[in-house]
Amino acid sequence: MNTTSNRRRRIGAVAVLALAASVAATGTGLAVTTPPSIAHATATTAAATDVAAPAPSFRGTLPPPTGPYAAGEDVIHLTDASRPDPWVPSSGPRQLTVTMLYPAVPGTGTPAPYTTLGEAAGVLQRHQALASAGVTPQNLAGITTHAFDGARPQSGKHPLVVLSPAYEDPRWTLTALATDLASHGYVVALVGHTYEDSGETLADGRTSSCMICDSPAGLDFDAVAAGRALDVSFVIDRLTHGNTAWPLAHLVDKHEIGMAGHSLGGAAAAATMIADPRVRAGVNMDGSFHPDPAPGQLDRPFLMLGTTAATDWEHTWAALGGYKRWLTVVGANHFSFSDLDLLLQEAGFPAPPLSPERGIAITREYVTAFFDRTLEGIDSPLLDGPSPDNPEVLFRD
Incomplete structure (x- = not known):
């Protein structure tokens, strides 16, 4: 297995934001091409059909993290020599770009860009509506993330949380959540699933394209989720077996590992937990399960956090064993659980009923x-029942 470390930047919520914006321009995009969440994305599809106001001065800013630590960042490139890439076998072994965030000492490091210019250009090329709203690759790379390259890490070992994004979305669409988790003492691995989104900048400087985005009707989403589970297990292997994958791998507590995902990434969280007992707890943010877990398959803690339209979870809820919570968020749409709604708003698109800021705050909390x-x-106590501070959050029995 070859491992290359590099400080490449992540492509931002722009991908998703571009994806949703593309609905306006082409009638396609996440809302239509994402079976894992098709019911939940409908509201966003409708909202995105409104024309965005020109935003030539787009200056995206994510909310600052809320924990006591700063968020350090590094980007690593991993090659799994044990399997060919499932989407482009001719490219050789599976390559992954992973953004690592970690609890850091405040006031150290330099601001980390949101994305590489190559990744940002890939988003804008695939989804023209954003460019029409005045967004440029430089705008996207310059989004304030509140993460810092080269920041000095906090000492000790910290739980690892792996994050997997939605179908077609690059890893950085979960940056607001990742930086907040890091500020609360978690090491976070944001996994880019190569050829499954608008672009990931690989170790050799190439930016991949999406090989599965244009034919969702023919995709086996159970197989995609299973492939992501292989990606995640490989990343966990490399982060917990010595320090060769990442110079700061000594920060990872290999006995405390969780995973969360948005949409198809949420399905991947369940699939990973079923296949890999090292993952002790999982979160699905507004995604259908692929496939539904059978009774007895998933008996570790699991959180389902979604919109009020998340009506296809009943079977999974009954099958889950162990500690579990099912929360719905009134006024949320499919992208309230990622960076997308906030960036769409800053690009001039109409906001959903739940403000993007509230969507991010609720997801983080x-x-x-x-x-x-x-x-x-x-x-x-936040997980024990309804809270007056979060009246939008409903508990399902």
Whole structure:
């Protein structure tokens, strides 16, 4: 297995934001081409059909993290020599780009760009509506992430949380969540699933294209989720077996590992937990399951966090064993659980009923509380029932 470390930048929520924006321009995009969440994306599809106001001065800014630590960042490139790439076998072994975020000492490091220019250009090329709204690759790369390259890490070992994005979305669409988890003491691995989104800049400087985005009707989403589970298990292997994959791998507590995903990434979280017992707790953010877990397959802690339209979870809810929570968020749409809604708003597109800022805040609070309880043993009353501070969040029995 070859491992190359490099400080490449991640492509931003722009991909998703571009994806949703492309609905306006072409009638296609995430809302139409994502069976894992097709019901949940409908509202976003409708909203995106409104024309964005020109935004030549687009200056995207993510909310600052809420924890006591700064968020350090590094980007690593991993090659799994044990299997060919499932989408482009001629490219050789499976290559992955992974953004690592970690608890760091405040005031150290330099601001980390949101994305590489190559990744940003790939988003804008695939989804012209964003460019029409005045967004440029430089705009996207310059989004304020509140993560810092070369930041000095906090000492000790920290739980690892792996994040997997939605179908067609690059890894950085979960940056707001990742930086917040890092600020609360977690090491976070944002996995880019190569050839499954608008572009990931690989170790040799090439930026991949999406090989599965134009023919969703022919995709076996169970197989895609299973392939992502292989990606994640490989990343965990490389981060927990010595320090060769990442110079800061000594920060990872290999006994405390969780995973969260958005949409298809949420399905991948369940698939990974079923296949890999090292993952002790999982979160599905507004995605259908591919396939539905059978009774007895998933008996570790699991959180389902979604829109009020998430009506296809009943079978999974009944099958889940162990500690579990099903939360719905009133006014949320499919992209309320990622960076997308906020960036669409800043690009001039109409906001959903739930403000993007609230969507990010709710996602951060409940996902962090869940991992605090299940990985760290820190009890949080937030998960015990409805909270007056978060009236939008409903608990399902």
